[in-house]
Amino acid sequence: MNDSTLPIGVKLRHARKVKGLRLADLAKQVECSEGFLSKLENDKVKPSLQLLHRIVGVLGTSISALFIDNEQAVVARAGTRPVIQVSAFRPGEGVRLESLIPNSDGHLLYGAIHIVSPGGGSSGPITHEGEEVGFVLEGVLELKVDGEVYHLEQGDSFHFFSHLPHGYRNLGKVVTRILWVNTPPTF
Amino acid sequence: MNDSTLPIGVKLRHARKVKGLRLADLAKQVECSEGFLSKLENDKVKPSLQLLHRIVGVLGTSISALFIDNEQAVVARAGTRPVIQVSAFRPGEGVRLESLIPNSDGHLLYGAIHIVSPGGGSSGPITHEGEEVGFVLEGVLELKVDGEVYHLEQGDSFHFFSHLPHGYRNLGKVVTRILWVNTPPTF
DNA sequence: CCCGCAGGTCAAGTAACTTAACTAATATGA
């Protein structure tokens, strides 16, 4: 559909948002100025390789990941979707994300398959703007929304507003896969 | 499934966000101060009925909607979800919808499982605002988006902007089930 | 009549980003 890669600023911003960092936080951690990061994320400036390396280090991504062509295909085949180790940038244990929508820039939707190993789950309850819907593809899931605990099995689905504190864990003995869609991706 | 209704501030904020308004915009339209709206959305203040009435008017909702307990079921169990015969409102043959989100009022998301019998599919290409993501739970699917034809199998996913003309058919010999989420359901 | 409170306004405060103006270090070229 679209043959060009995204500007790296967009990817960097996305990576930062996923980590829940503000520009000021990131600036402090990578030891550079907030203003520079802002310009970087808006592609008004090119960083040195050294600085970029520190940034991607803190963000848990890699320089090469910033340059791969994550083109906007309509269809993503099973097995060929990019898998993200979540523990790298969200402190949940044993969760991988298989992204259905390559990048979330300019999108209203974000979709991914959460692959949760036994005992794994999201870390502390998170709350943000938006809305979520999900479907358990396989395995079992303990979902906690607004203090209430739900036990889901294969084929069950859920839906809630993201401002309710929520989190999940896999209490089963096998991997759980959840198809999870939320909006908006702009945190 | 929680017994209390959300604070009305939260609902008001949600309604405003859905309309894409800033506090300042809303304040102007309902002719009150921005600060008051902020406090209102943070439940630090109680509005008069007159003012509230103007607000919900602009937001396209109603006062009663702010008070009904619209905590919908967070979880829908496999097999217990309402199934809709699509031919009733979309002239596709042999498609049923199993709705994941009970009603679409006030939601940004709509989600359903499309159950397509062999030979069935959507009728002529449709186009509207929004964005869609889907995942083939079982069976095969011929998806046409913007003139391009894709053949999907179990586990494949797709994603596109709804303004591109799109349609689908089940060319296989068994039922196809697709988990389909789109936004926004209204507009 | 004065009290006190519900229902606001207004303007200052704040959070998070953006931008303009400047600088230091390196590179280029006459």
Added chain:
DNA sequence: TCATATTAGTTAAGTTACTTGACCTGCGGG
């Protein structure tokens, strides 16, 4: 060799959008 240009940043002021606190105003009760 020096003027100058470019690169890779910094600092602080500006902007946007929301929040907060101080104040105001009309109205019912004692």
